[in-house]
Amino acid sequence: MFAKPFRVKSNTVIKGSDRRKLKTDVSNALPTLSAEDLNELIPSKEELNVVKIYAHKGDAVTLYVLHKNPIFFEHEKRLYPTVYTLWRHPDLLPTFITWPAVLQKLAGGADLMLPGVVVPPTGLPQVRKGECCAVSVVKNRAPVAVGTATMSTSEMCGLGMKGRGVSVLHTYTDSLWAFGDKAGPPSILPVEGEVCDEGDKEGEGKDIGECEGEHEGEHEGDLPTDHLSPNLQELSLTPGEGVEEDGEREETVEKVEKEEQEDGDDDMEEEDSRSPQEQMDALLLQCFLHALKSKVKKSELPLLTSTFLRNHMIPLPRPCDCCPIGKQLDLKKSSYKKLSKFLQCMQQQHHLLQVKELSKGVESIVAVEWKNRELRHFSPPEDGLKEEGTAESNGESDRPYHPPEITSLYSVSARLQPLFADSQKRKGAVLSPSEMRTILTDYVKKNELVDEINKNYVTINPILCDCLLEKSEYQEVEKLKWDDLFSRTLDRMQHCHQLVFPGQEPVIRKGHIEPIDFSVASRGSNKKVTLIKNLELYGLDPAAIAVALQHRVQASTVLQPIPGSKDRVMIQIQGNQVQQAGKMLLDQYQIPRKYVQGLDKVQKPGKKK
Structure with a gap:
């Protein structure tokens, strides 16, 4: 779920009633948590933030952040602990054990396959289908992934440990982990008897075939690889090889990963050998040909060149599938620098289209050479557009227009910078009105400026005087009402607004939005x-x-x-x-x-x- 960066919709401080509700929900979701541990995770007097995000596939997720680290996330009305929480309470969830090399696959979005699970002498953890569980690696009990069981423990054993075992939602090194302080997992030694002892110097756990063979007195042979996913197949034993030593296993994994990397980088070698400007020129031509072939219709001509660029080549403000995933088109980084110069080249050298100035200063594409050999033989690279092809199959690319979500925001001005210095908000920092009120309230309470006689008033100190009062008020105004304090602060902040288009990153612009x-x-x-x-x-x-x-x-x-x-x-x-x-x-x-x-x-x- 968090294999790719997500988009933050809002970030607010939790209310008292919501904090109490969260405690109840966590207690119900994780009944093994003691009251003391619950109070430690959700303290009553420390700031706890609620962050609403959209995952890269559009899933709405709510994060609960304490001390800048996400401690829980809520998806489809169900709470899950993050790895930061599990590192403090490693026994909070039933935990499956796997090999360290599998973690990289899990972080890339793969689920945990049962042939990659290490079965300790004590047996698999007892789980029901859909139950929340964790994943750790051999020699360290600190969980590195969180997910849900795709079947019960009895079903796993009944299927001979084949198929998908855990649907992974969150892992160490993914974007949710990166949202925190990016600390590494602690080293927590396994409980005695938790992992099979191979009798070697490393003391590393064995896979299921070895454990069953040793403790049941018979060796049932190596696990078949028919049902392994492509991400985990290289980690299992192939028939007839028997048990590998640690060095051989690591060498095999490294060899497979190297081959995968070489295969995945075949298409990148040519690009890597070119300069950034040449790469941008190639990307520009690719997007241009893709847009002409799949987007532009004869009925749209003549078409403004600016409209062609904005709607078909550069994904702003709506998603565009002409630009491959993970790449961003920037005309200024190409050798052409300007769209007009690029289109002139396409017209004169490639004979792909005709551009004319239909009105003064406004250029339009008036004709496209549909029979051009270069255009007819162009086909977009499939690798860069796989995810977008999936989106198209879901109907997302042709979805109807939805108006943007518009939010009024405020940025810290130079005059107010001393007032926001304690909260680490510099000039230009963007805040919502509620965030401004919270910061200002904390400032007043921290400096003990609430009037002792009438708590509806705030005493003006030198910083508030310089930031909020006019020169004529310096000697006259000693106190302000809370509402007056907030309104004066907002009046002296710079207006800006945030636009959120469905499925897009938020766009923040200065001033009020023009109607x-x-x-x-x-x-x-x-x-x-x-x-x-x-x-x-x-x-x-x-x-x-x-x-x-x-x-x-x-x-x-x-x-x-x-x-x-x-x-x-x-x-x-x-x-x-x-x-x-x-x-x-x-x-x-x-x-x-x-x-x-x-x-x-x-x-x-x-x-x-």
Whole structure:
């Protein structure tokens, strides 16, 4: 679940009632925790944060963070401890043992396969299907993974230890672990008799075949590899080889990993030998050909070059599958530097398209050479798009438009920096109003500024005086009400806002977000036209909106550049179409009404405009 970086939606301090509810939920989920241990994990007076995140596959997860380390995570209304918690309480969950080399596979997203499980003399831990369990490695009881059992212990034994044993959710070295202080697991020696003794100097545990052979007086042979997953197959014994010594096992694992790395890097050797600029040029050409072949339609032409870049080549603000996973297209890092220069090269040297300046300063793609040999024979690399192909099969790539989640935020100004110094918030740090209130409240209480007579007031100290008072108030104002204290602080912070598009990283911009603006203007012979601006800020494609409006109102539309703006255009529609266009944005695209202005300019009944 956390094999790849996740996106943080919110980070707030837990409330008192929620803290008590969390204690109850943890106690129910982990009944073996004593009251003392529970109070240690969820202290009553220490700051505990609730962080809501979206995993890379879109799963909504809630984290509970203490001392900057996530201690629990909640997924689908079920609580799980993190490795940080299990290192303090290693016996909290039933634990399966595996080899150290398997950890790398688990961290990469693989589940724990039963042939890779080491069975100690005491037997497997008793679990039920779906029960939360942990995974550790031989010679160290500190758990390195958390997951759920895919079957009960009796079913595992009944299937001869074949198939998938633990569905892994979280591991040491994954992005959830990296969200904390990135400490390593402690060294906790196994309990005596917990791991098979091979009689060698290392004292390392044996696999299931060896343990059963020694303690039952008969050797049942090596485990078959038919049901092993590709990630764990190399770690099992092959038929006829018998038991390997430690050195041979490590050599085999290293050899297989080396071969895997060589196979996986075959396609990267050529790229690694090129300069970063050459790599970016190749990526730019690949994205360009992919966009032309799979995205652009003849009916869309002529197409603004800026729209082509924004919607089909660079994944902003919506995901785009033309750019391979793990790579980011940056024109400035290529040899072309500008889109116009790149398109000119594609036109003159590759003969792929025709670009013309249909209006002053605005270039458009007017034609595409669909029969071009280079374009016809281009096929996107499959490796870089596997995950996106999965997303497409789930319908995510063609999902309908959803408006962004817009949150008003504030950044620390230079004047307020002394007030936020204790909380390690520097100039430009972005805060929500609730975070600002929490920091300010802590500051007041820490410096004992609450008025002793009337606790609704706060005494002004020199820092508050410099940060919040006007010069004329220096000698007059000695106290402020709490609400006045908060409002003055917000007034002196810089406004900004956060946009969260579904499945995308949050985007933070300065100032208030500009609303979608409707206006009606007159052209020659007193003809009216409707102008619509700022659609790009909400992830809407002006070209697509213009086409939709053209069909909806049966009137001509044209895109025009906005003076003083590089990449933004406005739609011009013939006639007063405010009512129809506004209704489409509000109903079909679900844009909140407060982010649309100018709807009052709708044509009045009985009056021609």
